[in-house]
Amino acid sequence: MFTGIVQGVAIIEKVSPAPGLNTYAIRLPAEHSKGVTIGASVAINGACLTVTRQDADCLYFDAMQETLKLTTLGGVSxxxxxxFERAARIGDEIGGHLLSGHVHTTAVVTSILRPENNVTIEFEVPEAWARYLFAKGYIAINGASLTIGEVTSNRFNVHLIPETLRATTFGDIREGDAVNIEIDSQTQTIVDTLSRLGYDRPAPVR
Known part of the structure; x- marks a missing residue:
């Protein structure tokens, strides 16, 4: 499990395509690469990957075709x-919300506003996932636990403070970029349960 509190930014050192998978060499900051064991889980842009090898600060991961299809990892260079976020341990503070590291879908950045001292980013998700979007609800974007701002149809926005921009890759984001999305599990369970009982959520306002 993960908390959605991004621990820092890592660098893709090498991408090695092979039949059925890609192998990634990813360099973490030195203070975050200590104590890693083979088989450990690390969230990379929100996708839970397993450490297969370590060379000093560089960790190696294999991503199967299903992961490459469902996430943005197939497009990194x-x-x-x-x-990145290393897996949570019992006793860790849950500063965001609990995440599994299983990416549900991707979203596209449709607009970026930069008022003084913050940034508002709007995203568009596939229609099928709009039913899980609620104003002030939780969502994970590239592994970061965030609060949804406004929702219109299959678009929503988030408001980011300078610290979030500094500690994550959101400061680099551009219109048209794709991001990984993990829907809040509790929200998904409630919506799906009500749907099975016949209480479907009304279609989002367009």
């Missing part, structure tokens, strides 16, 4: 910056 050497030198790209990614958010």
């Amino acid at each position: 050497e030198g790209d910056r990614v958010n």
Whole structure:
């Protein structure tokens, strides 16, 4: 499990395509690469990957075709910056909300506003996932636990403070970029349960 509190930014050192998977060499900051064991879980842009090898500060991960299809990892290149979070341990503070590291879908950045001292980013998700979007609800974007601002149809926005921009890759984001989305599990359970009972959520306002 993960908390959605991004621990820092890592660098894609190498991408090695092979039949059925990609192998990634990702360099973490030195203070975050200590104590890693083979088989440990690390969220890379919100996708839970397993450490297969370590070379000093560089960790190696394999991503299967299903992961490449459902996430943005298939589009990363050497030198790209990614958010990372090592798996939570019992007793850790849950500063965000509990995440599984299982990406549900991707979203596209549709607009970026930069008022003084903060940034508002709007995203568009596939229609099928709009039913899980609620104003002030939780969502994970590239592994970061965030609060949804406004929702219109299958678009929603988030408001980011300078610290979030500093500690994550959101400061680099551009219109048209794709991001990984993990829907809040409790929200998904409630919506799906009510749907099975016949209480479907009304279609989002367009």
